[in-house]
Amino acid sequence: MSSQLQNPVRVGIVGLGGIGHHHAERITDLGETLVGGVDVADEARQRFEDEYNVPTFGTYEELYEAGIDAVLITTPNKFHEQYAIEALESGVDVLLEKPLANTLESAERIVDAAHKADSFCVVGFNNRFNPGAEVFKTYQEDGRFGNITHVEANYVRQRGIPGRGGWFTTKEISGGGALLDIGVHAIDLALHFLDFPEITEVSGETRSEFGGREDYTYLEMWGEDEEKIEFTVDDHATAFIRTAAGQSVSIEVAWASNRPPNNDFVIQGTEGGATFDRESGDLTIHEVNDIGANHFSNTDIQTREEDTHEREQEYFFDIVRSGEVPKRNTVDQALEVQRVIDAIYRSDEKGHAIQL
Known part of the structure; x- marks a missing residue:
């Protein structure tokens, strides 16, 4: 995209860690105006200033006073609510990294604020x-x-625990482990494929089998271990969802497991089905036919490789410019995902399925 937009969006970022830098690069690539960033850590602010040559601030008030149209919130989960609600009440449009929040109650408060605000909030389910x-x-x-x-x-x-001892593996800050971190993508995409049906029952089990072990064996680490290895979250979850229309979803997510990696979404329909690899983007359509003779047909779909975070940002900035109401990645959809996650954790705790 050209770096000379006629009406670039003035954007700020709250949370200047790795994902904040990831988004900042795409903001500049798209030609939007990166105004500055917010982080409570001096070191993070300095690193961001050096990288992008923009001012940084210790509080969101200073960023908003600098004049922004939109904000990307990439803080640890516990702080999503504070920054999202402040932005919405200030009339600033929000792209909030997944998950919506660290708890269902916090997520509900964000959605309530979004419904009352003149601005809007979309949630970062980039796999869509x-x-x-x-x-x-x-x-x-x-x-x-x-x-x-x-x-x-x-x-x-x-093997892919995101650094033991950091906020990802500390329940007080993250709200959960593999289920809340990557399970949100699995649940969101599955419900998206089903057009977000009415859910009637959720059951699940979560486990913590690898993160706390001194002999945690890996070839490479997704993140980096802290000096103090604290692990108070799940690293594996299995769940099953039933809908009012008789549809179902089975979910398997793990940061670490003694099995090969798997990113497949297998979708079954009455007239055909598909296998979609979330990581590679490969799509195969499965069909049957009786033309000539009864036969099976597996059709591989080839698409151009795209940066999903950049495409997500393009969508966000386009509706910021147009003033349209978001129809994709809405807070209400994100709240449904959060409700399922909450039900899985409750099912694991109580030992039985949860009725919704």
Whole structure:
């Protein structure tokens, strides 16, 4: 995209860690105006200033006084509520990194503030912007698969705990482990493929089998261990969702497991199905036909590789400019995902399915 937009959006970032830098690079690539950033850590602010040559601040008030149209919030989960509500009440449009919040109650307060605000909030489920996922969704809307009856959603790492001892592995700050960190993507994409149906029952189990072990064996680490290895969250979750229409979703997510990685979403319909690889973007459509003779057909769909975070930002900035009401990645959809996650944790605690 050209770096000379006629009406660039003035953007700030709250939370200047790795994902904040990741988003900042795409803001500048898209030609929007990066005004500055906010972080409570002096070191993080200095690093961001050096990298992007913009001012940084210790409080959100200073950033808003600098004049912004939109803000990207990339803080640890516990602080999503504070910064999102302040932005919405200040009339600033928000792109909030997933998950919506660290608890269901906090998520509900964010949604309530969004409903009352003149500005809007969308949530960073970037996998929906994968071209393969968009091709599947378009074919689905055209009726190619008939009625979707079941989605198998996998987001399994063989080893990929995001640094033990940091906020990701500290329940007080994160709210949860693998289920809340990467499970949100699996649940969101599955519900997206089902058009966010009415959910009636959720059951699940969560485990913590690897994160606290001194002999945690890996070839490479997703993040880096802190000096004090604290691990108070789950690293593996299995769940099952039932809907009012008789559809179902099975979910398998893990930061670490003794099995090969798996990023497949297997979608079954009455007239056809598909396998979508969330990581590679590969999409294969499965169909049967009786033309000439009864036969199976597995069609591989090839798409151009895209940066899903950049495409997500493009969508966000376009609706900031146009003033449209967001129709994708809405806070209400994100709240449904949060409700499922909360129900899985409660099901694990109580030992039985949770009725919704």
